[in-house]
Amino acid sequence: MALSDAPLLRALAGDRPAQTPVWFMRQAGRSLPEYRELRVGTRMLDACLTPELAAEITLQPVRRHGVDAAVFFSDIVIPLRLAGVDVEIEPGRGPVFANPVRSVADVDRITAIDPASLDSTAIAEAVRLVTAELGDVPLIGFAGAPFTLAAYLVEGGPSKEHLRARAMMHADPDSWNRLAGWLAQISRAFLIAQRDAGASAVQLFDSWAGSLNPADYRAFVAPHSRAALEGIDIPKIHFGVGTGPFLADMRLDGAVDGVGVDWRQPLDEAAALLGPDTTVQGNIDPALLSAPWPVLEAHVRDVLARGRAARAHIVNLGHGVPPETDPDQLTRIVELVHSHG
């Protein structure tokens, strides 16, 4: 089979391949014992920037589960690290910034960094190592959407409601737009590096967009997400959690080929909102990964049935694989989806 005939890419083009494609957000990571073994003694962001390690971790779930795509092992904050921003990932917590960006002066300082100056050598090398081994299995590159990155950067670390970023939009829209516009260019540079090195598709993660109301999403966020994808001429998926109230806006006016749906919204309802020109991706409830197989199996069959309502369907979870997941449950899902026909 040619890479261009891969079920994932056919589904993104709007076809329904004989075998429905399936992959999992966070398939590369802590649910795999072989991942935990490799990561011992290496910090998360250092692992991402060590090409052999990042490539091997990316390939692990493809070998184990037989998924229809690899997703590049990296992180949404990697391009910020490459831009010289002081960021670490604290285990069990998430991205933490030494200098939160809150004032006009903070925004001036960070936006003075030229997004074109990022050294993406380690990213490109890792992507090349991965694609050389993958053959006809596509590699999905990714980046964080400007709002989700800002939710960390303005707060200085993880937060529940992203109050400071949402406040900045209204209190100082000029600073917000400068910051989000710069973040869009940072993420775009990361996407371009992955595309140029061989990624077949990309996913833009706006994981925390669900904390916004539809009007704020449209006015302050969607234009910057569109900018992050500008000129990325390979298939594009856009994903967020809790974006049901403005799901159709996640199409970014047709700029993306597929939209990821979380577990809260049945796929047939999502398909009706998204219309005939968008592939749906999702939306197995990650909570059910810990349920007995017959319970999980019935849920996956329901997701497959509802996915028929869309022009095409890529099976995935509604969000990432929880670290405590038994990886055999993921392998069983892949087998079920592939035998479904």
Ligand code: CP3
């Ligand atoms: O398998 C994959 O999906 C590819 C790799 C990937 C990672 N992060 C690896 C990772 C991807 C696509 C991401 C994106 C990412 N990073 C997002 C968007 C996706 C989402 O889940 O909504 C976000 C919000 C981040 C920021 C981030 N990085 C968080 C919240 C955490 C978890 C912190 C923790 O320990 O709970 C990270 C760390 C991270 N990124 C891990 C992995 C495998 C865990 C690191 C470890 O093994 O300790």
